[in-house]
Amino acid sequence: MDFQATIDADGRIEPRDAMPDGYRKTLIRQIAQHAHSEIIGMQPEGNWISRAPSLRRKAILMAKVQDEAGHGLYLYAAAETLGVDRADLLDLLHSGKQKYSSIFNYPTLTWADIGAIGWLVDGAAIVNQVPLCRCSYGPYARAMVRVCKEESFHQRQGFEILYTLSKGTEAQKAMAQDALNRWWWPSLMMFGPPDAASTHSEQSMAWGIKRHSNDELRQRFVDMTVPQADVLGLRVPDDGLVYEDGHYRFTEPDFTELYDVVKGNGPCNQQRLSHRVKAHQDGAWVREAAAAYAEKQAARKESAA
Amino acid sequence: MNDLLEYTLRLGDDALIAAQRTGEWIAAAPQLEEDVALGNVALDQLGQARSLLQYAGSLDGRTEDELAYFRDEREFRNLQLCELPTGDFAHAMARLLYFATYQHLLYDELRSSADETLAGVAGKAVKEVAYHVDHATQWVLRLGDGTDESHRRMQAALEALWPYTAEMFASDDVVRRLSVAVDPSTLEEEWTRRVTAVIDESTCERPTSSYQHSGGRSGRHTEHMGFLLAELQHVARSHPGATW
Numbered sequence: 001m002d003f004q005a006t007i008d009a010d011g012r013i014e015p016r017d018a019m020p021d022g023y024r025k026t027l028i029r030q031i032a033q034h035a036h037s038e039i040i041g042m043q044p045e046g047n048w049i050s051r052a053p054s055l056r057r058k059a060i061l062m063a064k065v066q067d068e069a070g071h072g073l074y075l076y077a078a079a080e081t082l083g084v085d086r087a088d089l090l091d092l093l094h095s096g097k098q099k100y101s102s103i104f105n106y107p108t109l110t111w112a113d114i115g116a117i118g119w120l121v122d123g124a125a126i127v128n129q130v131p132l133c134r135c136s137y138g139p140y141a142r143a144m145v146r147v148c149k150e151e152s153f154h155q156r157q158g159f160e161i162l163y164t165l166s167k168g169t170e171a172q173k174a175m176a177q178d179a180l181n182r183w184w185w186p187s188l189m190m191f192g193p194p195d196a197a198s199t200h201s202e203q204s205m206a207w208g209i210k211r212h213s214n215d216e217l218r219q220r221f222v223d224m225t226v227p228q229a230d231v232l233g234l235r236v237p238d239d240g241l242v243y244e245d246g247h248y249r250f251t252e253p254d255f256t257e258l259y260d261v262v263k264g265n266g267p268c269n270q271q272r273l274s275h276r277v278k279a280h281q282d283g284a285w286v287r288e289a290a291a292a293y294a295e296k297q298a299a300r301k302e303s304a305a
Numbered sequence: 306m307n308d309l310l311e312y313t314l315r316l317g318d319d320a321l322i323a324a325q326r327t328g329e330w331i332a333a334a335p336q337l338e339e340d341v342a343l344g345n346v347a348l349d350q351l352g353q354a355r356s357l358l359q360y361a362g363s364l365d366g367r368t369e370d371e372l373a374y375f376r377d378e379r380e381f382r383n384l385q386l387c388e389l390p391t392g393d394f395a396h397a398m399a400r401l402l403y404f405a406t407y408q409h410l411l412y413d414e415l416r417s418s419a420d421e422t423l424a425g426v427a428g429k430a431v432k433e434v435a436y437h438v439d440h441a442t443q444w445v446l447r448l449g450d451g452t453d454e455s456h457r458r459m460q461a462a463l464e465a466l467w468p469y470t471a472e473m474f475a476s477d478d479v480v481r482r483l484s485v486a487v488d489p490s491t492l493e494e495e496w497t498r499r500v501t502a503v504i505d506e507s508t509c510e511r512p513t514s515s516y517q518h519s520g521g522r523s524g525r526h527t528e529h530m531g532f533l534l535a536e537l538q539h540v541a542r543s544h545p546g547a548t549w
Contacts, residue, residue, distance in 0.1 A: 039337065046332035050325060053540040054370050054549040055355050058328075059348060065331050066344030073337050111540055111549075161549075169547050275332075283335025285458070286394045289451025296450060 012138040015081040035075035036100035078139040105266030112179035118158015120187040136208030191218040317357030318383035324350035349433040374541035379524040386469040395462035398444040405437035420485035449507025467512035
């Protein structure tokens, strides 16, 4: 079956199948940026591993950040099925030529931010990613099935952190509300620009890479999240929020902030990228040693044979 | 303090402080596979710490978190080896080789302790630390027998940490009185045999320093410990009585 027929029949494209160049390029860009987001996303949460306020929370957070490294690994592997190399993709990240999700350019200032990231950021990621489990490219769709399972676990843990804080001392409650105030608008912007201004959407929809528009997904997230905020006893920082015809109407976020952060002008853009580049550069001698050792071992095997 | 509590705190504090340091590698490792692997190691160490501190706490009515977050530096019983700053990746692997080899021998013996809780913790942990030993061994070989730079760094790390190894095997009245404990002095010979076999194969030289630090078991730590605890304990201590 040719490419378009497979797409039209809602089938899966596999690595060896013929595919248009544009489809391949779009997927490489999207999967790579998704992988970059996973590994950059380790930083704002990793920031709290050493300070987690109980040993149980420390263990959960360590496992979570480790999961993100795992997600990065299998997303890079999915991208490699399209004929690119992880090392090259990392170079594109490090040189700023490929982006990652702008949400990770915001700082984690208190322990409650770890709850807010789990609840809101992973919650938004799930809304974005569940439709990707049906994406037309097989390896990406399958990677997403696994990622989504773990993300929903993370989201529950984030909610539980905030739930505990909201039932705690006055200082803990204030910490939780402050985190929601700071993370609400950036989370809404995780779905990208409004449909009218979205540049890649139409072609991606036709290719079965994208299944729902940015605004549809944003609405779905708000509808899902507002009742959860009520359970937490926290106030969503939007005076325009009203329930109407089965949906929560909400104030549109200030997208000039999103465009600004994408351009590099967010609170942590420089910090996140330079941390990543430093880890990579500091590890260069280790990777070189591993390669040199593997070569020596292969040569020894050869001469012994 | 009773001997069983003292002994359990030693093992639990070793694991806790090791986990705190290993965790520093998450999101900073040389490659993504290593972020995952060191994440595993840190989680294993933290899991051991929690089991042991829960047991220690049950002996004198404290929780694992009270023990981890509300004791002062002089009350911690961990080896100085565990608290030293992270250093480069060669330091991380040298420390893991020294420490995990020790833990492996210790837990292997402790499995047959008459204390069922300690034996149970050891039975689970011995499998975990066998993986840590293997992981560290693979890296010491790669780095020692890799490039000139990696060889130099591996040698430097093995030497820098060597003076913190004798403390692992120091015997005292606590372990001699406590029949359910393993006297660590009985582990030294086999530890030396195993570790030097790895060092030899890695083409590095066996460290020769005869000077050895000590003090961790009686709560005398390095200057680094205070900063480690400040970070570990700060949030919990800012909100006394809060639950998380």
